[in-house]
Amino acid sequence: MMKLTNREKQLVMVLGFVLIGAIYFQFIIKPQSSKLEILETKAVELRDKVNQVNLQISSNNQLNENYKTLHGKTSLLTQKFFNRIQQENHILLINRLLKDSGLSYRVVSYSDQSISEIMKSEGLSNDENYPLNQLVQAYQKSEVKINQEGSREQQIDEKQQNQSPQVELNQQQSNEKAVEKMEANITVEGSYEQILSFIRKVEAQEKKIIIERLTISSGEDEGLIGNISLAFYGIPKLLNTMDNNLHWNTDQTHGKVNPFYEGMSLNNLDNPSKTDDSTITDRNHDFIMTVKPISSDLPTVTLGRAFDNTLESYVYADNQGLEKVDFMIVQKDDKYFFKYRTQRDTYPKDYEENMVEFLPKGKTIVFKVLSKGRNGDADQNGVELTIDNKSDRLLEVKVLGDSASRPRIITANQSGRISIVRSQGE
Template sequence: MKISNREKVMLYILGIIVLGLAYYQLVYSYEINIIQQKVKQQNEIQQKYTTAINTINSIESKKSDVKILKAKISDESLPFYPTISEEHIILELDNLLKGSGLDGGIKFNPIISDSVETEDKKSSTLAESSLQGIVDEYNNEVNDKQKSGIENKGESEKSNENTSSVDSKNSSNSDKIKSSGNSNTNNSNSSSGNNSSSSKSKDQKKNTVQYLKAEVNFNGSYDSLNTLLKAIGSNEKKIVVNSIKIDQDTLSSVKGTMNLEIYAVPKIDDELEGYLKWNLNNTYGKSVPFSTGAASGNIEANKDTSDFVATVKSSTSDLPTIMLGKVNDDLKTTYVYADSNSMENVEIILTQDGDKYYYKYKTSKGTFPINYDGIGAEFVPISQNIILDVKSENRITSNDKSEIKLKIINKTDKLVNVNVTGDDTADPRVKVEGDGSSISVNQK
């Protein structure tokens, strides 16, 4: 059989097509699947690598967050006992009684682990005096006269008196209607409030705390009782005086009963071990048992000498590099923190409204108050000027870069004194910005 050249070309083309289809089915598609799997694996590895890098890069930030969180927890639990130990509490209360010059005894109730007791405060409107209507009518009459400019006592004035008396009666009737309406509303609100309070009580049961109730019987002079109450109020550990009953024993002495409550909050450091160490022949535990360091030392030394206090520390410290707050804030609820081995920008805004003064401040990690858009929290300056104490320290190494750039905006009629102590003389950590006419920086 003779094949023409045209047929040969067509057979060649057919062969090429068959070979191409065979290659695509047996080789190309197989290789493509392998490549797609490899690309998918590459993307998964790339995603894991990116996640790992982000985690590594965030380690320092997480460390700072943990350090700040630890400082907040330690500061806010500062006034509370680490645990309820009746033996230690007996010694402490006995020392308080003896130190005040009172004789007495102590009776403990069982330790309770429950939500803190709360007292519902109900407000009620007192009925007005029966003379209030006459006074209101008189005031309305006088105001009407001043507005209209009437100076004589003619017939028009009498008609105005009649009109005002009718208006006052109508207004009193409308007030009665409103008050009755409000009472109905209050009733409905109280019923809904009861439902909400029951749900709140369920939620409160989830958050419990250990506390101990003690009954202290005392006998002594009234001055000694005053001394005891002041000692309890200034005690480093919070002791709540729930109630006190006093009877006169003689002309110069009193006796009575005092109900106390003592709360315990678990601590995250080694304070419990130091507190429970028992050695009656020596001072046991820490010299200041309930100080964590964040609120002790220089900060506590500033009580009653300044309005605000800030500390600037090395990043190697166990405490955040920046802490700023109000003096005498035992729970440190007004404190803001920051932690980094670099310059931290901190802003303080002081505002005056009439004879009242307000403050607010912020760092990169927080603000006080939380609603920073408002005017701030009110405070009373302790002196003629507003005083801010800044406690710094020398740099430890050449890599110690932590410092503060403090921007103060003073919108008051007082001078802001910034007292900086302990700062590095060669490379200061503290830099203050603001209007020099209203801010004075003193290096000590």
């Protein structure tokens, strides 16, 4: 048997290592390398999909924020009108207004509910399928389902969809302005002050009641006789909401045993000594901000001047976390100015360069903040409020309805004469 020299042994060992390396590369590394290339290609594809999904989520978030902002604006614009015309409840409302003002009435007559136009024109029928109502019906027949991942899927019942009225885009302009309407014609007796009191109470109602006609003539002794025509307009809401000042149970007995006899009433509704002011709006504040949970259909933050019917001064935000809000009052000589901003909007638009003049309603400037308790541990949104009062008047911040343990309203910084009063409810 031939002996191998050391050099030959080394060469054999090297050859063995080479063969082992070749086999390892051919049957292990190469297949794994091919798989790695495939996985890298899939990873690139998945990254592209993730980016697309993120873009879509971002777009959906923006759409949702825009929707909630528009919904908030719509709600603010329509909140001063009745949701529906319900004759029974309006009769009770007029009865209370007459009692509170101390007027006695001779005749009260009510028209049937009709479909009318805000500005009168001819040719409108009383068909309930006027455009605003069609839109509301179509919206309410759509069900929005939120699945466990938090995504929203719109489910519309096909039968309801086929039966739901379609909103015709080519409706005549007059029909597009059609709303529900009911009129009440009242003949009253009382003093001049009592008639003025009735008018003021009508004007102070949270929901708009239009005094279309008013005539006053001399009555017996020093009394007056007034003929008043009131108009109630109903604008249907997209969401099924009930007018706050019409939460009365019409199935119960109200009024008097005999309506033509000035005797004992059946309940407190007829008792003039008990006045229900729940429908008269509190007008003792200059600014208002609402803070809602992210689950609300309205923006999480709405801020503006109180009773701004034009909504010009309103700013909005919709944030799952803490929204930074800056609020500033400035005095120049004997004039007062304000400006504020969220992370989304500013008022005025040129926030850094400009301010808006206003006249405080009282000796103090009142900023009312309406908050809402937490829905659970996942409910994290709120407001980080920075307040700067550069005026000689006290700025009173009234925080109502906030959570005591986990408040939504957090004051980050404040300067000047500021008083913050927190309450669990109004």
